[in-house]
Amino acid sequence: MNLDLEPARELMAADGIELTFVRMEDEVAHLSMSVVDAECAECVLPPEMLEPVILDLLRTSHPTLAGVRIIDPIQP
Amino acid sequence: MTQIYLPDSAPGLEMAALATSPGSLAGKRIAVLDNGKPNAGVVMTRAAETLAARAGAEVSLVTKKGPQGLSxxxxxxxxxxxxxxxxxESDxxxxxxxxxxxxxxxxxQDAIELERAGIPAVVVTTTMFEPIATTLSSNFGLAGTRRLVLPHPLGGTDTPTLHEWADAATDQLISLFTTGS
Incomplete structure (x- = not known):
């Protein structure tokens, strides 16, 4: 697997969020996000808006990626 | 074998188009819609003022986006x-x-709503968040939103530098408003 998380991690870091790879399942990348700087809690996009953005970024290194699922610690 | 198709489905995305771009900005009224992020008002107001002076337009309104423009x-x-x-109050x-x-x-989303209502709207973003602006423009139904990309970050950058960035963006703003790109 050649999944370069760096562009997505850099983008999320700007909102104080750390993005971590959890697993790949059926070409869907499961990622976890955690808050490292809560200065602007409302700045972070909800997962349903964030997932297509991250997918676009990750597809540059992994064109066959079918989807992204983000595990948000804030939401159940 | 008979195939039966259900005629119901989730509503599709409502696509939007850019508002008609004016051929000239002379005499146009420019508004600034400020979301309150640090230095957003500073850099956008300067950009609007410089653009107005250059194009023979006027800055008619600077407002925050909350109710009554107060917050x-x-x-x-x-x-x-x-x-x-x-x-x-604006064109x-x-x-x-x-x-x-x-x-x-x-x-x-605000820019797309304005475009739908016939008002050309430029979204000011930064190099860091351009990918989000690009993807969400497409996801919200208007891939070709007018986007001005400034250096990142705006918050924490000193006012003279912000003014430099705003002034340097004038040609691009003219192009975005008159041609859409």
């Missing part, structure tokens, strides 16, 4: 009364700053 939460759409005021809008995740989403 701003960057993570919500613009208030209805602010939209009505923009429609009544062009500069909105932003799209320099965090949620404020990019709602700045893009």
């Amino acid at each position: 701003a939460n960057a993570a919500v759409p613009m208030a209805r009364d602010v939209l009505e005021r923009l429609l009544a 062009l809008v500069i909105t932003g700053a799209a320099d965090c995740g949620s404020c990019t989403a709602y700045s893009v």
Whole structure:
């Protein structure tokens, strides 16, 4: 697997969020996000808006990626 | 074998188009829609003033996006009364700053709503958040939103530098408003 998380991690870091790879399942990348700087809690996009953005970024290194699922610690 | 198709499905995305771009900005009224992010008002107001001086336009309104333009939460759409005021008092809008995740989403959404209503609107974003602005523009139904990309970050950057960035963006703003790109 050649999944370069760096562009997505850099983008999320700007909102104080750390993005971590959890697993790949059926070409869907499961990622976890955690808050490292809560200065602007409302700045972070909800997962349903964030997932297509991250997918676009990750597809540059992994064109066959079918989807992204983000595990948000804030939401159940 | 008979195949039966269900005629119901989730509603599709409502696509939007850019408002008609004016051939010239002379005499146009430019508004600034400020979401309250640090330095958003500073850089956008300067950009509007420089653009107006250059193009023979005027800055007719600078407003925050909350009710009555008195406050701003960057993570919500613009208030209805602010939209009505923009429609009544401006011909062009500069909105932003799209320099965090949620404020990019709602700045893009505001710009699309203005474009749908016939007002050309430029979203001011930064190099860091351009990917979000690009993807969400497409996801919200208008891939070709007018986007001005400034260096990142706006917050924490000194005013003379922000003014330099705003002044340097004038040619691009003219192009965005008159051609859409």
